[in-house]
Amino acid sequence: MRDPARGRTRRASVAPGTWPAALRARGASARTSPMLRGSSAHPQTSHAFPMGPMNQRFLSAALAACAALALSTVAACGSDLGDVDTAQLECVGNCEVALPAPNPSQLSRTAFVRLTNNGGAPARITGLSVAESSPFVGFDDEFRRRVLNSTLQPDGEAWDPVLNDNNNITSFDPNGIAFVIEPGATLQIDLRVTLQRGGSLNPECPNGQADCGTLRIETRNSGVSGDGIIRVPIRVAGDGGQLAVDPTQLVFSDGVANVPQTTEFVIQNIGTGPVFLEEVRLGAPDENVTIRETSNISLPITMTAGARFTYRVTWTPRAGELSISNSIVIRSDDAINPTINVGVSSTGDAAPAVEVTDEAETPLRQLDFPPLEDGRSSVPFNVRNTGSATLTFSYSFFNLIPEDARQSLRIEDADGLSVGSAQQTLNPGQTRGYRLVFQPGAGGSPAVNGLMRMTTNDPVRTRVEIPFSAGEAVPLFDLSDTDLRWGQIENNTPSPREFLVFNNGRGNLEVTGMEITGTHAALFSVSPEAPLTVGPRSSEIITVVYERESAPTLENHQATLTLTTTDEARPTATVNLVGISTQAGVTLPPTCVINASGSEPYAVGGTVTLDAGGSSSNNDPPDLNLSQSAWFATRPDGSRATLSAERGQTVSLAFDSAGTWTVFLTVVEREAETRCQRTLFVE
Missing domain, CATH: 2.60.40.10 (Immunoglobulins)
Known part of the structure; x- marks a missing residue:
């Protein structure tokens, strides 16, 4: 108007x-x-x-x-x-x-x-x-x-x-x-x-x-x-803040119409640094339930180390609504558990509630192994059912680095027997001790990082994931990218691209060599030069620069960067380098945009629709055909999911595993192309 x-x-x-x-x-x-x-x-x-x-x-x-x-x-x-x-x-x-x-x-x-x-x-x-x-x-x-x-x-x-x-x-x-x-x-x-x-x-x-x-x-x-x-x-x-909630299951007596019942739970920052508490709300709307912090604080708020907030929950059931099965969602910037759910139920709707602690009964956030002794190392933990119904759960391992270390890991019960993936049961109030064991054996990887996952029938915590690191002080080499592409770059225009060298192990990683080979190797340069040291559980940025001094026509240049390291399990790795140089005034590369449905974090079992429709041409007249867009995705270890199609303007992806997913899109217009990526987080 x-x-x-x-x-x-x-x-x-x-x-x-x-x-x-x-x-x-x-x-x-x-x-x-x-x-x-x-x-x-x-x-x-x-x-x-x-x-x-x-x-x-x-x-x-x-x-x-x-x-x-x-x-x-x-x-x-x-x-x-x-x-x-x-x-x-x-x-x-x-x-x-x-x-x-x-x-x-x-x-x-x-x-x-x-x-x-x-x-x-x-x-x-x-x-x-x-x-x-x-x-x-x-x-x-x-x-x-x-x-x-x-x-x-x-x-x-x-x-x-x-x-x-x-x-x-x-x-x-x-x-x-x-x-x-x-x-x-x-x-x-x-x-x-x-x-x-x-x-x-x-x-x-x-x-x-x-x-x-x-x-x-x-x-x-x-x-x-x-x-x-x-x-x-x-x-x-x-040091970051860490939220602890007690209890994690609120159970009301059988409801009586218009008769209120009240209970409380406490949120405490047990870490040594601040934590930002964003919201405390019901998982599903319910007019019969009110939640109020007893000192009338307003959210969001920063909780300093040691701070405690007490929340009072009141349930006043109406006639015909005399039972409750819900949850309270607590969101924060806690690095390990950004979302905590507190179960809310009535005795007529008994439910289990899982809690995993260390030997001091502190909520378990990470399993750190002692050094190997006689070729074996283990760390104990306890599983407790704080709910009002039988708890069932089973164990598995995900995101292992290296993947072949799976055969060196097992869960043992208090009698030293391996439980494998068999279903475990705990009665209400019962606690049982377990051990996560790492025993690499002859020829096995001397170190491993990953996630221990518990799949439970707890309606609030259907999955518990705890990171762990085990083994000798050896390096574990990994790369953030194995393919660097520049699209079109005008002559005499140095263009850098970066990737990360990761060391996921407990010992120093020495990068002893970085060599660029191939017909067009002279057009690429890498910094810093080898040798360089990557400390335990850290990373280093590597920069590759592509530059062509003069080219009368559109030219495609390719080379290979080879990295040599002291990781005995993975001594070398390669990064493909692809660049296109051109004179000014020829076809400009298109703008690449990935749109995704829904919002993060996504849930396991959910589906996301990915659309290249936000991409656009930078040429007049435009000649961009999005139906020929090319898609590729990387997924967490253990996942077998694939994109619904490799080409097209719109594709979909069904999540079968928690972790980090990265989607890559390449859009092409005549002889020019642009590649972009988007990371999706799944809980």
Whole structure:
């Protein structure tokens, strides 16, 4: 519709899942405008908190929708831009970004900071950058696609972000077009950091240090004094917080109509660092149940080490609704258990409840083995049924590195007998001791990492997964990528690509050689040079640069990078290198975008639909045929799932295992192609 006063066209509605035009650059369209989150009714504390994980290890700025996505018009998102200098930008909670503790099964983590405009006029953000940061912090591909690489022309005005060498925004537009935060609205900026595999933070961000960089937010007309720049330190939260909940099963007596029953549970941070508690809610809506924290705290909130919150649950059944079977969902940035479920039932609906602890009866989060003795090592643990019905469960192993170490692992009962995959049973209140045993034997791998999985009939915790690491202090070599592709690169334009060398073992990994071979080896270079050392349970970034000085026609160049290491089980590995160089003015590569249905984390047994429809041509006239898009996926160890098709605009994937899934898409236009990827997390 038209705004008669301004003479501009406004979009009439905002569809769910789109980028509404609430945060707009003088009329920027909803197609590419960032999202704006409506202000909260209560104070919030800004610390690390897992968003939906993305596939890159960089900063993602998710600017959430104004008030609600179902607003009937974008006019409801705020007033037109004004020039009255009464805006006032302020941080919500602490004005710092606290990077979370590492998660052995999730290397890429997020943290965020929020800014609220508490003034009476729109505030403008004219620049965003991560300064003096480690190479593990930056902008992610999603943010670049939606914001940094966008060129909008609303009403003839160009939106042209200026980027520096690190792809940070140095300014949004020399003419002053900027992100706009309307009065009362909140801008959320999410940072993404990649942690070293195995549970240690990168050397660039040691625990307790404030040297992970600074988030610079350049403002104009925002009430920020001095040079108008908000500087947000990026810090490490130190040792991470860990949530413990007691009890994990709430059982009410048989219900009597309109007669309330009350019980309580406690949430405690038993870790040595802070934990961000996001929400506590019923798993399924039930008007008969209320949940209230006894000291009336408001969520989200950061729990310091040792903090305890007591929640009171009241069930007042109506006539005809005299039984209950539900759960309470507790979400946080706990690195091991970001989601905890507390079962809620009545005696007429008895249910089991599993609890796994160490010998000190502390909830078990990781199994750490002692050194091998006489070729064997083991670690004890206890399984307890805290519910009101018989518990059944069985064991299995997943995500083993190396995979052939499976034959060296077993679970033993208290009598030293192997239980294999046989179903185990525990009566209500019963506890039984077990041991996870690692015995490699002759010719077996001397070390192994992986997950011990328990599949149970607990309606709340149907699966319990506990990471473990066992064996000698030897290295375990792995790569993040075995194929690097550049698409089209113009002549005389050096283009870098990165991959990670992982050491999943307990001993140092020495990379003794990195050699590029093949017909076009001279067009590629690698840094740093060998030899280099990768510490236990850590990683190193390897950069490969592709450059062609001159080429009269489109040329395809290929080479192979071979890495030689001291891992006796995997002494060498190769990375394929493929680049295309061309003169300026020929076919430009298309923009590659993967859209996925649903939201993360996905569940085992669920299905995701993947769509290349967001990809687009950069040529005039366009000649992009998305029906010929090529798909490929990597999956967790133990999975046998495959994509529904290898080519097409839309494919689907059914999840049969928890862990990290990575989907790759290649879109081709004439002789040009672009490859992109998206990581999906499944619980």
